[in-house]
Amino acid sequence: MEFFDLIEQRYSMRGFEDKEVEQEKLDKVLKAAQLAPTGANFQPFKVVVIDTRKYKEELTAIYSPDWFTQAPIALCVLASKEKAWTRRYDNKNIADIDATIVMTHMILAAEDVGLNTCFIAAFKPDKAKEFLNLDDEWEAVLFTPLGYGxxxxRETPRKSIDELVIYK
Structure with a gap:
């Protein structure tokens, strides 16, 4: 699939079939995470692959819409601020940025192999930390269901290029 076709057709899926994800497709999605660029190539992330059927109750406590656990898999990107690059001029730590790049790579790879996803940042971080048994080094940054939508x-109108771009 051509890249612009992929990004034009991709949307946040909010309903999933009861159909398993093939290991080959999951492997490609995870490979996309591995290939994602990170600040200074520090790779301060981990990806958690979660069986939604096994952990439906725990996942529902983290994020409650029914469609989140309809997909057979949920992915979570974790970030370590301790391991992430920090800009020296203002001490801006980019762990969240790195994690977002990783999730974006996985979401686009999923679309490329015929799977659907939805960025989820509106989850309960305390419940995620408890479920994932995270120490203070690691933070859950984003989740996505992964499956066949x-x-x-939904209609997702976009602002015009003129509203979004500044030329200097």
Whole structure:
């Protein structure tokens, strides 16, 4: 699939079939995470692959919409501020940025192999930390369900290029 076709057709799926994800497709999605660029190539992330059927109750406590646990897999990107690059001029730590790049790579790879996803940042961080048994070094940054979608896309109007781009 051509890249612009992929990004134009991709949308946040909010409904999933009861269908397993093939290991080959999951492996490609995880490979995309491994290949994601990170600050100074420090790779301060981990990806947690979660069986939604096994952990439905725990995942629902983290993020409650039913469609989140309809997909057979949920992915979570963890970030370590201790391991991430920090800009020396203002001490800006980019762990969250790195984690977001990783999730974006996985989401685009999922679309490329015929799977669907949805960025989830509106989860309960305390419940995620407890479920994932994270120490203070690691933070859950983003989740996504991963599976075969069965919902129609919602209208997602976009601002014009003129509203979004500044030329100097």
């Amino acid at each position: 069965n919902a129609e896309p």
